[in-house]
Amino acid sequence: METNGKDLRPENHLKLTDAAIRASTLPSGKSQHYLHDTEQPGLAIRMRATGGRTWVYMFTKPGMKGTQRKTLGAWPKFNEKAARQAATIAAAEVVKGVDPNDAKREVMRQKLADKQCTTLAILIIEDGPYETSLTGRQVVNWKPAMSALRRGLKDHFDLAIGELTRRQIMAAVDKITKTGKRGAAKDLRKHTHTLLEWCVGEGYVEHNVLAGYRAPKETRAQRVGRRTKGRALIDEEIIKVWHASGKLGAFGQLARMCLLGGPRRSEPTMIEWRKHIMDDRITFDAAWTKMGLHHDVPRTHLVDEVLAAAKHFQRATSDYVFPSPKTGGQMSGFTKMVNRLIREAGVAKFTMHDLRRSLRTIMSRCGYDNEIQRLCVGQKPRGIDQVYNHDEQWIIRKMAFEAAHDYIAELVGAKRAGKVVRLQRTNPLDPIKAELLGRLREHYAAGAA
Template sequence: MTQTALKIVPVSPKPSAQREALTEAKVRAAKPGAQRHEINDTDVPGLAVRIGTDTKVYILRSRLGTGRQAKRVQIKIGDTRAITLKQARDLARANILDLRNGIDPRVPQIGAIRTAQLLDLYEQDLIARQIVRTNDMMQSLRANLNPHRSRPIGDLTRLDLTAIIDGIQKSGRPGAADYFRKNATGFLNFAADKGHIPVSPLAGYRRPRQTRAQRLSGGQWTMNTPDQIKRFLKAVSSSHDPIFQAFLRFTLLTGQRRNEVAHMRWTELDANLSIWTVPADRTKSGTEHTVPLGLLSRALLENLAEVACAIIGETDDLIFSSHRKPGSPMSGWSKRIIPVRKAFGDDRLSIHGLRRTYRTGLSELGIDFDTAERMIGHKRPGLAGTYDKSTIIDRRFEAQFRWEDTLSELGEFWLVP
């Protein structure tokens, strides 16, 4: 009997694994190598970060159902560049709970995903799309949807959502109510687009039209006279946050959008503090915007650097940094503006109204339409916007100097005390 030679087939080695309590620092420090390996988390059993040749992702290994016969499954939680370790742990815990209940997170279950889990997925989507206002948007959604965070998204009704909007409105924060409505609409459209719900419960929802009495009582808040601007500048001092005071004054001086100013950095200014360049990824138009600065706005920035250093202990790159969370932009606008509204005596007062005041003021000074529109970063319509790429920076500097000269005559309101 002849013997047959055995053929030896090499087996690919399984990825090596370590077991230790993961930290953000360890995840960042883990370097891709020639061989794939994993670090298992001790805080959440089954969670690991897999380090490949050019990727780092969180994965979860668990069982679908209970008992020894339950099928083993592996779920990709997300890329380490898109989600934090805390988010990965929260998602892993939610997935483990679903798996024990026999729900496979990899198979879309219409309406079954919990609101908190879907909010995390929505945040990942916003980050991947590089949405500038992601933090503000998610803060509004999480704060207002918190009572419903553990409910399946399919159980969230239109009545639940309109009750939240009405409650914010009745608390005297119409801007926050409108902001939540917009964010909730986007979030629920995302849920519908991804197949988590058949249709958004806010589909077709519109704000009630203003009545004749409401229209007669006054439209959008704008300051049209020097006396109104004087009253506003005095009212600004009622805020207990000197950095927020400077933020309001600077917004009136430059007329730029709230989030563009709130995320402004020292590195975006030229050496003479005469030009502020807003990067394209932070403008509404998606194009880089150059803002000329005059003597008042430059003096305010120089003064603010000294004040911020005294409050925070160092000069942060973020100019209007939160004094409670140094290095983070300000938030909670609805609450911040309340004392200024009371001191001014008009509940319609808003940060966006400062932008309207700036644009109105340019027209009052006789600044031509094209220059004034460029000053506030509006896109030029039609073929002019397509073919005319001029910056008219000299005309814009002249317009800014004229506006700041006008404001300088109103008194010494510009430096932070």
């Protein structure tokens, strides 16, 4: 019995025409499939599960195992006639011993070389590629990050990003460390590492020169001699700072808000009368808080006093609650203003973040545990709670704020705070816990009987 040789062809071998390609389907269970042309050796269509279909030319190279692939173009924009012409050219190159993909690789190498020659200044300039990337991804702290990079790496602005070495970066970090600004040095290393990771992803460098870097482990002497980071103001200091802040205009009211609400110093500068001042609370948008969490402060009697005082500094051209005295925009220049507040109050040096620590310390004295304190100041819950527990616990947070504000009100009224501590020492959740424990005891007692 004679057999037609045409019938012995594999199912994926056929004359590739636009009509045949349009009628073909991807076999079930496959992520990709090739249709090979019977008229022109090497020409094929690559079908993907995503629906894409691409003309390719398949060839082998002497001394290399397997089949190589050159992409010709996407069907149907790249039609049958154009694909056959491109395949003919690629076949001629293979006959001459030339890899058809060499030209494409050379173009990619040239592009990479051009990117690696891009200077650091071009990448981190204002409105440059890196800043545009940060703002486009809505990174909250993009301004401090860009400021740290521009100040810390200014000696290397003319250097190509591909030539920047770990030693040069760490020399810049060590230079800042020697001035006593350990936090600024740590920030520079962190932001530079992030910049280099972005450069790797964008093709400016092949690898991150800070990858795998670990700071030297502290010795026992260094740990003992290291100053504890931050502090909480004592009661006498809170009294002095509160009264002194009343003399410093809009900044003074902002400092009071930081003590009452526990926000980070930049957060109150963004709140506006119409958007964020509600009937029962002040709200801080998640978009510009460090942790990306919504943060609310209830309007207690002290908060209302601060808002009433802030009304006196409201600008006709701005809706900010605490506008800059000079521009009417967002307030900045905290270092000088905090130093002035310290001199006016006559207290030991502190930072705006210490006011946040002071509020948490007061809440602890009033009997509220660390979990409630974290919720009050907009910090992330620990562990798996942040995944499964979506209760805002507004009532208990409001009670914690009210207790802390009563404590502060007693202080600034020149009264001793001891009585307030005793009154507020019991956590409002304790009666509920006691009731649950009582039920458990009754249950086990009944079981034992």
